[in-house]
Amino acid sequence: MAESDLTWLSLLVFLPAICAAGLLVLPSRWPELLRWWATFGAAGTLALSLCVVVGYYNLLDQHLDANGMPRHSVRTRLDSRADKAASDAAQPIPKKLDPNDWIARRAWIAPFNVQFALGADGLSLPLVVLTALVTLLAIVASWKIEDGVRGYLALLLLLETGVIGAFLALDFFLFYVSYELMLLPMYVLIGLWGGNNRKYAALKFVVYTLLGGVCLLVAMIALYSVNARDFVDQAEVNQRAADVQKKQPNLKPEEAAEQVEVHTFDFVTLSKVGRAVSLVLSGQEERLAVKTATVEVPGPSDEAKQVRLFAPGVDRDAALARLKTQPVCTKRFQYLVFVLLFLGFAVKVPIVPLHSWLPDAHFEAPTPVSMILAGVLLKLGGYGLVRVAFPVCPWAASELAWWIGLIGVIGIVYGALVAMGQTDFKKLLAYSSVSHMGFVVLGLASWGSAANAQYWQWGVSGAMFQMVAHGITASALFFIVGVVYDRAHHRDLNRFGGLKEPMPFYAGLSAILFFASMGLPGLCGFVGEFCVFLAAWNFSPGLAVPAVLSVVLTAAYLLWTWQRVYLGTNPATKDFPELTPREAVCLVPFVLLAIALGIAPSLLLFNWMEPSVAGWIENLAPLKP
Template sequence: MQNILTYMTFIPLAGAAMILMLPNNAKLVRWFSAIVTVPPLLMAVWLFNNFDRTTAKFQFVEDYHWIPAYNISYTMGVDGLSISMVLLTALLSFICIFASFGIEKAVKGYFALFLMLDAGMMGVFCALDFFLFYVFWEVMLLPMYFLIGIWGGPRREYAAIKFFLYTLFGSVLMLLAILALYFTVEPHTFDMRVMMAHASKYSTAVLPMWPFNSWGWSFQHVIWLALFIGFAIKIPAFPFHTWLPDAHVEAPTAISVILAGVLLKMGTYGILRTNFPMLPVATADMAYWFLGALGAWNIIYGALCAMAQKDLKKLVAYSSVSHMGYVMLGMASFTTQGLNGAVLQMFNHGTITGMMFLLVGVVYDRAHHRDIEGFGGLAAIMPVYTGITALAFFASMGLPGLSGFISEILVLLGTWQKYPVLTILGASGVILTAGYLLWTIQRVYLGPPNEKYLNMAEINGREIFTLVPLGIIVIIVGIYPGVVLDMLRTTLDSINAIVIPHLHG
């Protein structure tokens, strides 16, 4: 299929435009949006079947001139790294449309913005031109701002602008870094593939300027840091994580799912896509502190914060901070296991946390609060719901047989060979995770049923429909991780091979 990636990206955008022309009928708009997300999902399945797992090259590449004078082109393509994210995006977008059926306010606006967001996310993962990548990266912010700001909770305005400002701060630094790379490549181009091929050209001579000369930093290091800050805000890595709990708590359920499931992945995706292959010397130098140590700190800090939360959604949000720490830790290891584990963790976190946010949404829709202490004994009232919750929670804490286990163990195995201390710290996060999740299960689901909620309705068909696909993926990947890992391995090995020669010791 020609131009399949373009179709996947722009069908939702066209859908968004069409929604604005539909009559003001909520039911029609909802089902229309659901239908719009089906073709990208089917195309994603087709991609999954036809993707060549033996090569690290970009596949399904589309390359058109856009602005020839500046060598800006419209280049799309996927490799093993991006295809997993494309699959995740297509799936979660489809599911989240159904999870949004409860939206009553300005329905047309909501679904139009949601589809725009979908297009932006798809574009980020498919773009191979750095300029195009940046445009998609930024385009995504606008719908997100409105989705949180208009349809969010009580403090939505604060959360929306905080998210917006944080991300923009990161992206302007990224823009400057992109420009600096552009002017270093001869002839000037934004094509990521050319930039990767030029990896050795980016100067590694120590800059004569203070403070860089005292740190021994070169052009590569400075650019690496600028890109890293842009991506770290999205991950979100400590200390840039504070927008995340706010945004998650205020966002409507489906948006939380997208935020955790897709947007956070863009941070680590960006680092693997650009920092690793384009700036290998700096990556080798910086990885220990900026990815490894920071990742381990994220794991523990996020888990401890999660443990202290009283709000169920905030707990899940902080657990995201913690779980994204595994991704960073695995990336820093430069071993096959570590890197594969990291990207698998990105995929798994998308599905598991997606489930967890959907589950929180279910109980919030019924009780209109998310206070952990305010429930109790839900297992007796809503047995099916509790069963699915248990699956998601156990996957999140890394129970063998479920997907979270595979990625976490791969990360820890990979890192152990390089940084035993960080691995021990990271592994202790597993215990903390088990701690807060089990404690939550105990407080919310076990014990005597809360009198107030004796009549709470069991999870309904639509809600089950949104959860089941994710649950199935969690189990399949847990039993046979090869489904995902086979796609990743070749690409990640080739990325790894670029950095390894520059490692010290």
């Protein structure tokens, strides 16, 4: 019988694709049926994501503090759960896999050790729920699409499968396949349903994304060349040694074992290799130690300076010697792979100067596609930095942290300045996204040593919260543009004005979302930026000052935009109808979330995101001398 968590996670990934396949069977002459089918499919995916959240929260709930609040525990960390699951499966007589650990592994392409590996934690699940919510509301917003309804909705659902697969993947190959799967649906959605210059925008999107994908592919191949035999369960090494001895009976057992190499795409294993290399390259190899158990629970007698990374049963000296002879244990390799990973994800963030595809894509894309692009796809870049780039190459990330922070600050200031000069509503929001995502990069880059780990934890927590908050506000603001475009048939800010009179409910909801995007206290945009500011100031006041001052620029262009669109009088807009019920259904959930996460950020940040961030910090902060 399959693990229940394997079933839940697999359904969460593939339900949208199954519904997309169902659309291809339904008759195209019944567009209303197609729309309802897609809507119920997206709603089912959202319901599944919330069920997984409940299951994961129950896992955290097993470890409570004195106040009954979930807290960080070694046993609940994703890397610990993944190690235990891999160890149970590697035993000569495999142990029964835990159906409630929210880690699922199955062999996929055995000759290359590629696994169908999925895992849920507080870093991935908020983005999965965000993806499901934004996709559902984008489909509701698409009910006015008349041409090619079946293909359009099928592509939206296929896009959702790719995004959720990337957020849950624990295997680099699976992550890469899901990451690239999103390319075709987005290209077709922009190229067929976009504006007048849609072909150029779609081609530009593909070229930039493919360049980023090539960087990730090269980095993935380089990481696969690493021999990770000393970081995996030794039952797997022994089994491979036995296979070698069967083929070469003349070999002694120790000689057969010496020939074994383990190459993997597993994020958790590659992260352990990266952390070990970081200690060696920073002159701290004496701190490297061997685990005494697959999942160790630190006790009061443990040496605080020891970092236990080698698998139980490994000879430390032999393992260290093997590690130091590999190319991965060189500064050149670490710099090269990290830069490749960073560039690959920078395209999606997007980071200046790799951002120029975004304004064109938004300008030409239909409103629902812009909602998904801004609310979901940009988060893949930030998530890739958190899940892959920093953990796998921590030494290079630490060495380049200040420069990464500088890139984030440049994006923040540049995006705000260019947004201020825009007259097209959509392009203004596109450059605003460039600015807001710069806070994600700055928060991750605010690397602190173990002594100052609390500040870096605030920065990473702020970056994760900022991704969710921006996903909510950006999706809603692009929908707001779509609402007024349906009535005015243009997006020129200088031709708007006076919308508050004929559309007061619309204007009020828009004001809340504008203020949330601006970072007003009490709304969702403030929490993440505030945490990033605290971390950046401790890391480098020189980077923090321009980031803080950019708040003034953000307030300036957003308030000026709101005034130009909603205040005053304008004969051209005085007869515009108020929000329809369908439009209100799309907009009100975003407004409620913007308020709820601003007033009670613990709903997301401290209850079930913070434990995973704490585990992430505990892995990386001690590596810095």
